[in-house]
Amino acid sequence: MSIVTIAREGNIAVVTIDNAPVNALSQAVRQGLSDAVAELDRDPDVSAVVLTCAGRTFIAGADVSEFDKPPQPPHLPDVVSAIELAAKPWVAAIHGSALGGGFEVALGCRFRLASAEAMVGLPEVTLGIVPGAGGTVRSVRLAGVEAAVDLVTTGKPVRAARALELGLVDKIVEGDLRAAAIAFAGVGFSNPLPQPLSLRPAPLAPESFWTEAEAAIAKRARGEVAPLKALACLRRATETDFSTAMQFERATFLELRVTRQAAALRHVFFAERAAPRPKALTGVQACPLRNAAVIGGGTMGAGIAAALRDAGLPVILIERDEAAVQRGIANLRDIFAGAVKRGRLTEAAAEARLAGVVGATDYAALADTDLVIEAVFEELSVKRQVFAQLGRVCRPDAVLATNTSYLDPRAIAEGLPNPERFIGLHFFSPANIMKLLEIVPVPQTADATLATGFALGRMLGKVPVRAGICEGFIGNRILKRYRAEAEALVRQGVAIAAVDVAMRGYGFAMGPFEAQDLGGLDIAFLQREGARAAGQDVPETLGDILVRAGRKGQKTAGGWYDYKAGDRRPLASKEVTRLLAAQIQHGPILDGEAIADRLVGAMAREGEAILAEGIAEKASDIDLVEIHGYGFPRWRGGPMFATRQTSA
Numbered sequence: 001m002s003i004v005t006i007a008r009e010g011n012i013a014v015v016t017i018d019n020a021p022v023n024a025l026s027q028a029v030r031q032g033l034s035d036a037v038a039e040l041d042r043d044p045d046v047s048a049v050v051l052t053c054a055g056r057t058f059i060a061g062a063d064v065s066e067f068d069k070p071p072q073p074p075h076l077p078d079v080v081s082a083i084e085l086a087a088k089p090w091v092a093a094i095h096g097s098a099l100g101g102g103f104e105v106a107l108g109c110r111f112r113l114a115s116a117e118a119m120v121g122l123p124e125v126t127l128g129i130v131p132g133a134g135g136t137v138r139s140v141r142l143a144g145v146e147a148a149v150d151l152v153t154t155g156k157p158v159r160a161a162r163a164l165e166l167g168l169v170d171k172i173v174e175g176d177l178r179a180a181a182i183a184f185a186g187v188g189f190s191n192p193l194p195q196p197l198s199l200r201p202a203p204l205a206p207e208s209f210w211t212e213a214e215a216a217i218a219k220r221a222r223g224e225v226a227p228l229k230a231l232a233c234l235r236r237a238t239e240t241d242f243s244t245a246m247q248f249e250r251a252t253f254l255e256l257r258v259t260r261q262a263a264a265l266r267h268v269f270f271a272e273r274a275a276p277r278p279k280a281l282t283g284v285q286a287c288p289l290r291n292a293a294v295i296g297g298g299t300m301g302a303g304i305a306a307a308l309r310d311a312g313l314p315v316i317l318i319e320r321d322e323a324a325v326q327r328g329i330a331n332l333r334d335i336f337a338g339a340v341k342r343g344r345l346t347e348a349a350a351e352a353r354l355a356g357v358v359g360a361t362d363y364a365a366l367a368d369t370d371l372v373i374e375a376v377f378e379e380l381s382v383k384r385q386v387f388a389q390l391g392r393v394c395r396p397d398a399v400l401a402t403n404t405s406y407l408d409p410r411a412i413a414e415g416l417p418n419p420e421r422f423i424g425l426h427f428f429s430p431a432n433i434m435k436l437l438e439i440v441p442v443p444q445t446a447d448a449t450l451a452t453g454f455a456l457g458r459m460l461g462k463v464p465v466r467a468g469i470c471e472g473f474i475g476n477r478i479l480k481r482y483r484a485e486a487e488a489l490v491r492q493g494v495a496i497a498a499v500d501v502a503m504r505g506y507g508f509a510m511g512p513f514e515a516q517d518l519g520g521l522d523i524a525f526l527q528r529e530g531a532r533a534a535g536q537d538v539p540e541t542l543g544d545i546l547v548r549a550g551r552k553g554q555k556t557a558g559g560w561y562d563y564k565a566g567d568r569r570p571l572a573s574k575e576v577t578r579l580l581a582a583q584i585q586h587g588p589i590l591d592g593e594a595i596a597d598r599l600v601g602a603m604a605r606e607g608e609a610i611l612a613e614g615i616a617e618k619a620s621d622i623d624l625v626e627i628h629g630y631g632f633p634r635w636r637g638g639p640m641f642a643t644r645q646t647s648a
């Protein structure tokens, strides 16, 4: 069957693209559209054309899987131009998402109708490129400079209602979109027809607008090139004629398509899509999740409860006593209030989220709970007590999960009846925001339980990654290696601030020492002390020296740096220099790139060991862990991608 088909409804032609899963603009689709324009232009019985898509969405964009090959004709800008200049006016009927090249095709149509749930956008910068078929040149003519800059340089899609406000779509349709588009095309359009966007004048913006936008984007981009290039295309779109601007945009698109940043972002794009549905679990039925419970209402427990509520699950929050229950509920209230303040939730939605949480002290409340996530104090005996109680009260098929970050889940599960329903679900703080979810099965974990972990990840909008059992699983094990390497650099004479500056220069929001000061040095210190007390040989770290001197980070007004009261800016510390003096040698001076290479190289070597031991299934999973749990710059593709590319 053909991918692009034409049907007639009276004198309206309906062109349908059917290219599952997301109607991406493969060469065959581009050819089909091009042929359709020619055929319908020749047909005297056709007065207008409706463009629609089969399946779950309108066109999701260019076919990203073709980006590693040279572009094949017909090229998208020519297809869009043919639609725009066709003798018969085309009407785009948008359901699902019209993204990237998909929205560019819609911009070539004279009218854009959207169903109420539709989204439109130009997300190319998230793939390290810019729109390549007139997205910048036409959107600026349609919606004005400010809206176009926002749309193109952030890459964030907008919902239909907002798109209507911005003028990106002409009409929102409730109900049958295809029928509505045919009716719209059939009653004739306003006379005269709106001009094709290519013939409309471009708006201008003052020099100050561009300078400010450039400064703001450069700050946000932290080394990522596409957003600034997109801004340059938009500027060109306002300052030159249509065809010069189109050539500039296309050249920029083709130049960026072959960059390492674009390859890295494509790698992450495909890795993120593969992660939630592991091939090994194909056909395995997950357990239904109608409700959930969290044990422990501290920062982590409350964050997990908030994530569950965001996904619409009713939640029971269990704590030791009534006062602790109230503290847990207060933590949740704070989380939702924060979301209201940032404009993510309305007051009413926040109230509804909170109303869906029931606090309890008696485990008997969990008799009919489908999923219980334990997030109590990180101590084996405490966790075992929790699971002993869960084993007594929960249904034998309820999934029981621990959120431990360092303990061995096998030890936590010991003695649990029906251990096949036990699993580790390692969330990252704040659990309602951070995308990473490490899923850690024990040997007894049933496939259905594992599949439930992944189903939960999808439900919560997380990036779930399977991890094997070792100290720190994937993420914290690499973090430990990363920090050790950062300390090794300091021991050989590299300044603490130079390490942090280098890693910010690499694209992290914070360097390793600043991050420890923010989170507190004492947690890792206590872990090392625990291991030492248990007889393990754990060498003294520089961090240990600081904690022993009372420097636990920002909360004690000093860690690796000093801080002034009420000010989070790190200041070089004479006391730290004095405390560490005996440990520091004077080695060669390293520049920022050499420092970043050392640290990323150390992460990747640990990653290779993790792979070799089977703790992670694939290198791309390790990259996802670092990007979504530890702030590794997405546009570098993760430590495995970054170093494998360098050494290839």
Ligand code: 3HC
Pocket (backbone or CB within 6 Å): 021, 022, 024, 056, 057, 060, 061, 062, 063, 064, 065, 076, 097, 099, 100, 101, 102, 104, 123, 124, 127, 130, 131, 132, 133, 135, 270, 273, 274
């Ligand atoms: N090209 C190739 N494959 C794509 C694709 C694309 N543009 N978009 C999605 N897919 C694939 C995914 O890899 C996945 O494949 P799999 O089933 O084998 O894993 C499948 O389609 C389904 O994708 P999702 O799991 O993401 O499906 P959802 O329903 O959750 O989301 C979507 C649908 C919102 C359309 C989402 O897929 C998406 O955001 N896609 C990317 C959109 C995009 O970035 N478009 C711009 C492309 S660049 C461009 O157009 C350049 C132009 O200017 C010239």
